[in-house]
Amino acid sequence: MTAGRRGKSRRPVLRSGPLAVLTYLIRRLFAAAVMLVVIIMVVFGIFFLVPKWTGVDIAASFVGKQADPAAVEAVREKLGLSEPIHIQAWEFFKGIFAGRTYSTGGDVVHCSAPCFGYSFKSEQAVWPVLTDRFPVTLGLALGAAVLWLVFGVAAGVLSALKRGSLWDRGAMVAALAGVSLPIYFTGMLSLATFAFGLKWLDAQYVPFGRDPGGWFGGMILPWITLAFLYAAMYARITRATMMEVLGEDYIRTARAKGLPERTVIGKHAMRSTMTPILTMLGMDLGALIGGAILTESTFNLPGLGQAVLNAIRNQDLPIILGVVLITSLSVLLANLLVDVLYAVIDPRVRLA
Amino acid sequence: MTIPDTSTAVSERPAGASTAPRPFLDVRDLRVHFPTDDGLVKSVDGLSFQLEKGRTLGIVGESGSGKSVTSLGIMGLHTTGQYGRRKARISGEIWLDGTELLSAGPEHVRGLRGRRMAMIFQDPLSALHPYYTIGRQIVEAYRIHHDVDRKTARKRAVEMLDRVGIPQPDKRVDAYPHEFSGGMRQRAMIAMSLVNNPELLIADEPTTALDVTVQAQILDLVLDLQKEFGSAVIVITHDLGVVAELADDILVMYAGRCVERGPAERVFHEPRHPYTWGLLGSMPRLDREQRDRLVPVDGSPPSLINLPSGCAFNPRCPYADVPKDDVTRTIRPEPTEVGDRHWAACHLTREQRERIWTEEIAPRL
Ligand SMILES: Nc1ncnc2c1ncn2[C@@H]1O[C@H](COP(=O)(O)OP(=O)(O)O)[C@@H](O)[C@H]1O
Ligand code: SF4
Ligand SMILES: [Mg+2]
Numbered sequence: 001m002t003a004g005r006r007g008k009s010r011r012p013v014l015r016s017g018p019l020a021v022l023t024y025l026i027r028r029l030f031a032a033a034v035m036l037v038v039i040i041m042v043v044f045g046i047f048f049l050v051p052k053w054t055g056v057d058i059a060a061s062f063v064g065k066q067a068d069p070a071a072v073e074a075v076r077e078k079l080g081l082s083e084p085i086h087i088q089a090w091e092f093f094k095g096i097f098a099g100r101t102y103s104t105g106g107d108v109v110h111c112s113a114p115c116f117g118y119s120f121k122s123e124q125a126v127w128p129v130l131t132d133r134f135p136v137t138l139g140l141a142l143g144a145a146v147l148w149l150v151f152g153v154a155a156g157v158l159s160a161l162k163r164g165s166l167w168d169r170g171a172m173v174a175a176l177a178g179v180s181l182p183i184y185f186t187g188m189l190s191l192a193t194f195a196f197g198l199k200w201l202d203a204q205y206v207p208f209g210r211d212p213g214g215w216f217g218g219m220i221l222p223w224i225t226l227a228f229l230y231a232a233m234y235a236r237i238t239r240a241t242m243m244e245v246l247g248e249d250y251i252r253t254a255r256a257k258g259l260p261e262r263t264v265i266g267k268h269a270m271r272s273t274m275t276p277i278l279t280m281l282g283m284d285l286g287a288l289i290g291g292a293i294l295t296e297s298t299f300n301l302p303g304l305g306q307a308v309l310n311a312i313r314n315q316d317l318p319i320i321l322g323v324v325l326i327t328s329l330s331v332l333l334a335n336l337l338v339d340v341l342y343a344v345i346d347p348r349v350r351l352a
Numbered sequence: 353m354t355i356p357d358t359s360t361a362v363s364e365r366p367a368g369a370s371t372a373p374r375p376f377l378d379v380r381d382l383r384v385h386f387p388t389d390d391g392l393v394k395s396v397d398g399l400s401f402q403l404e405k406g407r408t409l410g411i412v413g414e415s416g417s418g419k420s421v422t423s424l425g426i427m428g429l430h431t432t433g434q435y436g437r438r439k440a441r442i443s444g445e446i447w448l449d450g451t452e453l454l455s456a457g458p459e460h461v462r463g464l465r466g467r468r469m470a471m472i473f474q475d476p477l478s479a480l481h482p483y484y485t486i487g488r489q490i491v492e493a494y495r496i497h498h499d500v501d502r503k504t505a506r507k508r509a510v511e512m513l514d515r516v517g518i519p520q521p522d523k524r525v526d527a528y529p530h531e532f533s534g535g536m537r538q539r540a541m542i543a544m545s546l547v548n549n550p551e552l553l554i555a556d557e558p559t560t561a562l563d564v565t566v567q568a569q570i571l572d573l574v575l576d577l578q579k580e581f582g583s584a585v586i587v588i589t590h591d592l593g594v595v596a597e598l599a600d601d602i603l604v605m606y607a608g609r610c611v612e613r614g615p616a617e618r619v620f621h622e623p624r625h626p627y628t629w630g631l632l633g634s635m636p637r638l639d640r641e642q643r644d645r646l647v648p649v650d651g652s653p654p655s656l657i658n659l660p661s662g663c664a665f666n667p668r669c670p671y672a673d674v675p676k677d678d679v680t681r682t683i684r685p686e687p688t689e690v691g692d693r694h695w696a697a698c699h700l701t702r703e704q705r706e707r708i709w710t711e712e713i714a715p716r717l
Contacts (some may be wrong), residue, residue: 163436
């Protein structure tokens with residue numbers, strides 16, 4: 001047994017190339033799918049079972065404050081809340097992948113997949129609400145990510161190369177400010193300065209489809225505000241990683257080969273530095289796509305973050321649930337993407 | 353007789369007017385000092401040696417005696433990429449085939465690195481980039497100095513891997529360093545450093561990180577390649593036994609200085625410096641236990657910031673009181689000719705030395 005295991009761990013020496021990457025990818029995809037099912041079940045558990053145990057009546061909160069018992073009963077029937085838990089769970093699960101039908105007497109409503117139910121507040125189906133808001137958040141997250149990657153990594157690399165210099169100290173003070181100042185503070189400050197004070201920029205969200213230029217103008221401040229926070233974190237990590245990498249033996253080897261310093265840094269050192277940065281990027285993007293609550297509420301962007309904030313205020317469970325699932329899904333996908341990229345970037349990962 | 357300090361004579365001579373041809377590698381009074389918060393670390397402090405093409409110099413000394421700092425100094429790697437760190441202070445002269453490297457521009461030295469002088473490091477796993485295939489790293493080393501396309505360079509890489517004894521080189525060229533065994537990795541490293549046929553090869557403890565069984569193979573390989581390409585080779589080690597057989601000359605370093613230098617045969621069989629005696633006495637032998645090697649010489653290496661005055665070896669030297677007038681603790685001994693092409697830096701007189709050697713040291717070896 002022990003001998004067998006030991007034999008197994010000594011893998012064949014040649015194990016690189018597309019096939020190894022593919023095997024790795026399939027393994028990760030499978031793991032992600034399992035994870036997704038587990039997440040759905042856990043979310044279901046939190047949102048449907050916990051209220052049951054704590055005595056909150058979902059049907060009553062659906063109907064509203066002055067609930068008429070008959071109406072509550074009708075809603076309970078319609079949502080299937082009196083069914084056994086495993087039936088409810090199955091319906092919930094099925095709804096997400098295949099759609100489901102709510103029926104009370106003659107009143108039949110089909111909720112097509114992916115079905116997260118209906119908003120308690122507006123009685124709209126949750127999914128279209130989410131898909132309406134999703135592009136806003138996605139645009140915010142991606143735009144900010146481009147900014148913070150470019151500026152954060154550049155600042156970090158420069159700081160590492162000029163460590164101890166005025167530039168390094170200045171950048172690190174700025175980075176410290178970036179990570180410690182809350183977004184609503186920097187956001188408000190930038191709004192007050194650039195939108196209301198200098199009137200350089202609009203503080204109005206315009207959908208991309210209506211006016212791309214207006215959308216861009218409206219997004220500049222949110223992008224900068226959000227990117228400032230992340231650029232600060234990325235600059236610090238980049239600086240620390242780059243400094244560590246510069247001390248590695250293989251960097252000395254690169255110089256010993258006679259490579260010019262720009263290749264030593266730009267290629268050999270950057271390659272190693274970017275690996276942890278990429279992991280961070282995946283995680284951060286995944287989480288942000290679920291809604292940048294503070295930025296969206298500060299700049300009044302109709303994204304997922306704002307939706308979930310309103311939903312919490314209104315105890316609108318289905319919306320919260322939908323956003324939580326989307327967040328989980330995007331974190332999951334981001335992780336998967338990072339893992340795959342990692343396998344491409346770091347050949348040693350494929351052995352794990 | 354004290355060897356004259358030729359370094360001043362040389363620098364006064366107008367360039368190009370030299371009468372005797374300069375040795376291929378000529379290191380004169382090399383000093384590498386590192387300013388630190390604790391003080392100035394004098395890692396190398398007045399080292400001189402010469403090396404011709406086709407010959408091998410073994411540099412021996414305990415860990416911390418300045419062997420690596422010397423080799424990195426020759427390669428010009430103390431002045432490159434020291435981001436934000438305090439600059440190393442280097443002085444002296446390093447002549448490589450008639451060019452003085454310390455006064456040549458960094459870009460000029462970079463052009464020599466990897467092409468005319470190359471280096472093999474102690475730990476091939478950390479010295480190779482983990483994210484690039486072996487082939488890619490060799491190709492890069494070749495193409496930086498040769499204007500050829502990728503395909504040609506790759507062919508060259510496969511040839512080199514084959515030459516250093518890596519089986520299936522056309523397949524292994526695409527493997528990553530972690531997919532190689534330690535010995536194979538060092539072979540790949542050797543292939544990479546030799547890809548441009550350098551005239552000077554510095555191997556800094558090339559076998560220290562390897563299994564005992566592969567050590568000899570790697571050293572044999574280095575010597576084979578030297579014969580084939582006729583380059584000058586410096587083999588650095590802390591093990592006198594390793595270089596005794598393969599080097600033409602041996603230089604023993606202690607605290608950043610040369611304490612004994614001469615033909616390998618002489619230094620190994622008739623050492624003239626008490627520190628070399630210590631090294632020799634601590635060599636592993638069949639009738640002695642392996643653990644004896646852990647302490648090459650009693651005591652620990654001196655601080656390179658506050659070197660003992662006089663002979664740096666005096667706190668550990670069993671014969672420090674033999675020379676008269678406490679001269680050992682006040683005057684730094686200069687290298688003295690003790691035989692044909694054989695120098696030692698020690699205050700012992702010829703008679704004292706020979707008496708100690710024949711009566712006390714030789715019988716114990
Ligand atoms: N960049 C540096 N800054 C300060 N001290 C250094 C530096 N590089 C080497 N040293 C010191 O120089 C001494 C000699 O080091 P080294 O040449 O690596 O020894 P070895 O003979 O084992 O190769 C050591 O004491 C080491 O601590
Ligand atoms: S000079 Fe004195 S202390 Fe130094 S090695 Fe010779 S005898 Fe020993
Ligand atoms: Mg060393």
